[in-house]
Amino acid sequence: MSKDRWLALAPPIASLVFAFVVSSIVLAISGANPFVAFGNVFEYGVRLNTLVETINWSTPLYLSGVAVAIGFRMNLFNIGVEGQYVLAAFIAAQVGSQLDLPPVLHVSAIILTAMLIGALWAGLSGWMKVTRNVHEVISTIMLNSIAVGGVVSYLLGVWDVPDDTSLDTALAPIPESGWFPDLNFLVGGNTRSDLWGFVLVAVVVGVAYHYLINRTRLGYDLRASGANASAAEASGVDPKRTVVMAMVLSGLVAGLVGLPELLGDSHTYSLRFTQGLGFAGIAVALIGRNHAAGIAVGALLFGWLSRASGILEVRGDAPREIVAIIQGVIILSVVIAYSIAERYRRIEAAKAAAAAIGEER
Amino acid sequence: MPDPAVLLEGVTKRFPGVVANDQVNLRVESGEIHALCGENGAGKSTLMKILYGMQKADEGRMVVNGAEVDFDSPTEAIDAGIGMVHQHFMLADNFTVLENIILGAEPATNGVIDFDEARDHIQSVGREYGLDVHPDELVEHLEVGERQRVEIIKVLFRGAKILILDEPTAVLVPQEVEELFRNMRGLKEEGHTIIFIDHKLDEVLEIADTITVLRRGKTVATVKPEDVTAHDLAELMVGEDLPVPETSASTVTDEVVLRVRDLDVEGSDTEVALDVSDLTVHAGEIVGIAGVEGNGQAELVETILGIRHPVAGSVELLGDDITSGSVRSRREAGIGYIPEDRHRRGLLLDAPLWENAMLGHQSMNPFVKNGWWIDPEAARKATEDIIERFDVRTPGTDVPAHALSGGNQQKLIVGRELSAESRVLIAAHPTRGIDVGAQAAVWEELRSARRAGKGIILISADLEELIGLSDRLHVMLRGSLVAELDPNDVTPRELGAYMTGAKEAV
Ligand SMILES: Nc1ncnc2c1ncn2[C@@H]1O[C@H](COP(=O)(O)OP(=O)(O)OP(=O)(O)O)[C@@H](O)[C@H]1O
Ligand SMILES: [Mg+2]
Numbered sequence: 001m002s003k004d005r006w007l008a009l010a011p012p013i014a015s016l017v018f019a020f021v022v023s024s025i026v027l028a029i030s031g032a033n034p035f036v037a038f039g040n041v042f043e044y045g046v047r048l049n050t051l052v053e054t055i056n057w058s059t060p061l062y063l064s065g066v067a068v069a070i071g072f073r074m075n076l077f078n079i080g081v082e083g084q085y086v087l088a089a090f091i092a093a094q095v096g097s098q099l100d101l102p103p104v105l106h107v108s109a110i111i112l113t114a115m116l117i118g119a120l121w122a123g124l125s126g127w128m129k130v131t132r133n134v135h136e137v138i139s140t141i142m143l144n145s146i147a148v149g150g151v152v153s154y155l156l157g158v159w160d161v162p163d164d165t166s167l168d169t170a171l172a173p174i175p176e177s178g179w180f181p182d183l184n185f186l187v188g189g190n191t192r193s194d195l196w197g198f199v200l201v202a203v204v205v206g207v208a209y210h211y212l213i214n215r216t217r218l219g220y221d222l223r224a225s226g227a228n229a230s231a232a233e234a235s236g237v238d239p240k241r242t243v244v245m246a247m248v249l250s251g252l253v254a255g256l257v258g259l260p261e262l263l264g265d266s267h268t269y270s271l272r273f274t275q276g277l278g279f280a281g282i283a284v285a286l287i288g289r290n291h292a293a294g295i296a297v298g299a300l301l302f303g304w305l306s307r308a309s310g311i312l313e314v315r316g317d318a319p320r321e322i323v324a325i326i327q328g329v330i331i332l333s334v335v336i337a338y339s340i341a342e343r344y345r346r347i348e349a350a351k352a353a354a355a356a357i358g359e360e361r
Numbered sequence: 362m363p364d365p366a367v368l369l370e371g372v373t374k375r376f377p378g379v380v381a382n383d384q385v386n387l388r389v390e391s392g393e394i395h396a397l398c399g400e401n402g403a404g405k406s407t408l409m410k411i412l413y414g415m416q417k418a419d420e421g422r423m424v425v426n427g428a429e430v431d432f433d434s435p436t437e438a439i440d441a442g443i444g445m446v447h448q449h450f451m452l453a454d455n456f457t458v459l460e461n462i463i464l465g466a467e468p469a470t471n472g473v474i475d476f477d478e479a480r481d482h483i484q485s486v487g488r489e490y491g492l493d494v495h496p497d498e499l500v501e502h503l504e505v506g507e508r509q510r511v512e513i514i515k516v517l518f519r520g521a522k523i524l525i526l527d528e529p530t531a532v533l534v535p536q537e538v539e540e541l542f543r544n545m546r547g548l549k550e551e552g553h554t555i556i557f558i559d560h561k562l563d564e565v566l567e568i569a570d571t572i573t574v575l576r577r578g579k580t581v582a583t584v585k586p587e588d589v590t591a592h593d594l595a596e597l598m599v600g601e602d603l604p605v606p607e608t609s610a611s612t613v614t615d616e617v618v619l620r621v622r623d624l625d626v627e628g629s630d631t632e633v634a635l636d637v638s639d640l641t642v643h644a645g646e647i648v649g650i651a652g653v654e655g656n657g658q659a660e661l662v663e664t665i666l667g668i669r670h671p672v673a674g675s676v677e678l679l680g681d682d683i684t685s686g687s688v689r690s691r692r693e694a695g696i697g698y699i700p701e702d703r704h705r706r707g708l709l710l711d712a713p714l715w716e717n718a719m720l721g722h723q724s725m726n727p728f729v730k731n732g733w734w735i736d737p738e739a740a741r742k743a744t745e746d747i748i749e750r751f752d753v754r755t756p757g758t759d760v761p762a763h764a765l766s767g768g769n770q771q772k773l774i775v776g777r778e779l780s781a782e783s784r785v786l787i788a789a790h791p792t793r794g795i796d797v798g799a800q801a802a803v804w805e806e807l808r809s810a811r812r813a814g815k816g817i818i819l820i821s822a823d824l825e826e827l828i829g830l831s832d833r834l835h836v837m838l839r840g841s842l843v844a845e846l847d848p849n850d851v852t853p854r855e856l857g858a859y860m861t862g863a864k865e866a867v
Binding site (some may be wrong): 049218219220228229230231232233235237238 | 687691692698708719722730733735
């Protein structure tokens with residue numbers, strides 16, 4: 001393997017190892033045997049069903065990571081992916097349950113609705129930034145609260161749940177024509193969990209993201225604004241338009257985050273619908289350094305950890321919260337490891353230059 | 362003989378693909394003004410950053426006031442009494458002058474910053490050295506000359522006895538240069554040692570006690586100003602003679618390419634209001650605008666570019682009214698732009714050169730493919746052409762812009778704007794920070810652009826450059842064009858008098 005490739009791969013690998021060491025220590029302190037615990041996790045983690053679930057849950061993480069990364073690319077900190085996807089999934093579920101359309105159209109309508117809502121909710125922050133100078137971190141946090149709180153209170157209010165009953169209230173289910181086909185045939189069709197087909201959409205989004213950012217004029221303008229807003233402005237990039245554009249693009253993708261679950265499994269929005277994917281996306285984007293492929297690695301890693309760790313509780317080794325610690329340590333050490341690798345790369349390049357010049361003499 | 366203030370021996374520093382310093386020796390006596398000269402990319406800034414603890418030498422030793430030192434950070438250099446003002450200023454834009462100056466050295470009582478004491482101290486430091494600044498002004502609103510004074514006070518505030526000034530005069534007009542030199546002499550009398558970098562050889566000869574010349578990372582000579590002429594210095598630096606800017610035969614046509622009429626732009630506390638009745642540029646003409654920085658030049662340029670919007674008046678490009686057009690539409694219609702501040706307006710420092718080579722032209726040929734796409738291959742090709750034609754010293758087209766020396770960054774920008782097919786070029790300080798050899802090449806390129814029928818607005822602090830290149834000269838004072846002069850019969854001295862308002866148009 002070439003040295004460059006190594007330098008690109010070493011940081012995530014090193015931080016993974018480091019994270020496991022730290023977690024082992026934590027496990028040991030909490031009274032569990034880390035070898036047994038991790039042994040169980042790995043043994044369970046490579047089972048086909050776990051891998052299927054890993055892919056399923058990496059899909060929303062990936063979409064969320066891409067949504068965050070689009071903002072990052074132009075120095076916008078879109079913390080609002082959380083609220084954007086919750087609201088989008090909720091409204092898309094509502095719309096989907098009311099529609100009566102043939103399969104492809106039905107699914108498309110739900111997807112478009114979700115993207116539109118995500119874009120609107122994110123665009124609102126962009127609009128506030130350019131017209132009222134409200135920082136996007138503030139506005140997206142506020143909009144998160146409004147979206148999440150609003151959805152929850154709507155659900156509670158409509159069904160007027162008495163305090164003592166289960167909180168599993170839901171909207172009307174989406175009819176089968178609005179389900180995204182599964183890919184079970186790929187894994188032999190006999191796993192306990194379905195392999196959600198939405199992963200294909202995530203792949204398309206990833207490829208589109210890569211080309212949009214690196215190869216299109218719009219992507220260039222976004223990156224230029226992120227790198228140097230004054231220079232971008234002088235080069236003809238309209239700063240306000242670009243901010244709104246980036247937020248809208250980010251929101252379009254954020255709107256998709258809840259759909260793997262909605263279209264592949266739950267087929268309705270309930271209080272049990274997964275939350276927190278928007279915040280996880282920030283970590284995933286960070287690990288992936290905003291690169292389409294890197295985000296995929298981050299999403300798969302986090303997806304796998306969250307699925308494989310379930311066994312810890314089942315076997316009574318440790319609470320699954322230990323995974324939160326592992327993820328936290330990974331994020332921190334990845335950031336540090338990347339900067340160390342960067343320094344090392346510079347030193348190596350300088351040595352190479354020196355050697356080349358030495359030969360000349 | 363007392364210990365030298367600074368002694369560097371065998372200092373070597375390598376970067377990917379280049380050796381910036383190669384066994385450099387430098388001896389700076391205590392209490393002298395020592396000039397460091399050399400072509401772009403010779404390694405001057407790098408050497409000074411090493412002395413200031415910002416970068417670490419790969420080899421060599423450093424002795425400051427007789428004691429061997431090994432700095433791991435600027436903090437350690439500051440403790441040793443060394444201060445540096447960078448080629449590209451390093452002030453926090455959204456902080457006030459006061460906050461910037463005390464940043465990192467806050468005078469505090471019980472952990473609370475004592476702003477009043479700091480303000481007094483700054484004003485006394487300022488008064489003592491004749492450095493005039495307003496402590497509560499936001500730095501983003503300052504002109505370059507003022508920013509520089511802030512940087513110098515900042516360094517003095519930290520108690521520096523050895524001052525490093527990296528190209529301090531590059532951003533100043535002659536009057537300001539004289540003032541800076543007065544300050545430098547004052548500092549010298551107080552016992553400070555000053556090392557400064559400069560590309561303008563007559564300035565070097567005027568102020569320096571000793572001159573060291575670097576070339577391709579090596580020390581080639583240390584001389585006394587009495588013993589050399591500007592020609593000798595130029596030869597030492599680049600092996601060429603000193604160029605003079607001179608226009609060749611007039612190529613002015615009567616086709617108007619740019620016309621600004623009755624322009625009225627609102628000002629603020631920090632921005633100059635504009636009142637420009639008529640500025641016309643013909644094809645094949647270089648129109649020079651002379652003026653002390655901060656008299657509305659930046660505002661005028663931004664209005665022509667479309668970043669700033671006038672309350673009244675019009676901007677016409679090739680006969681079309683573009684007053685309400687966007688920046689992009691104007692650039693596409695043929696306005697090229699060499700910004701006065703390359704880092705602020707001209708470059709994406711972390712992006713590779715090829716991406717920088719399309720900045721400002723990203724929506725035009727040859728950088729666009731099938732409408733929506735950019736074309737990296739065409740951009741790399743264009744970058745190679747610029748590197749070749751403008752002698753940009755770089756290991757390749759994929760290195761980030763920040764890896765280039767200041768002058769080479771400037772050459773990249775100049776090359777980008779001169780190779781584009783624009784009809785009007787706004788060139789603000791095009792040779793700022795460029796060494797004497799490359800300067801001649803840029804002048805020649807400007808002349809050939811003029812021959813090719815472009816209309817050029819030239820803004821420069823270098824009065825000889827202005828007089829030598831322009832077909833017509835305007836003087837800008839407090840937001841208006843106050844005089845129109847014929848460059849053929851005006852001297853730099855007279856021009857200077859117009860610029861300060863000491864002399865008025867008849
Ligand atoms: N951070 C960096 N990474 C890689 N190369 C660098 C870096 N800084 C400087 N260089 C290279 O080192 C060489 C010397 O640069 P330096 O900035 O010292 O030149 P200089 O003499 O100050 O030139 P100028 O007059 O243009 O400012 C150049 O070839 C430059 O490209
Ligand atoms: Mg330099």
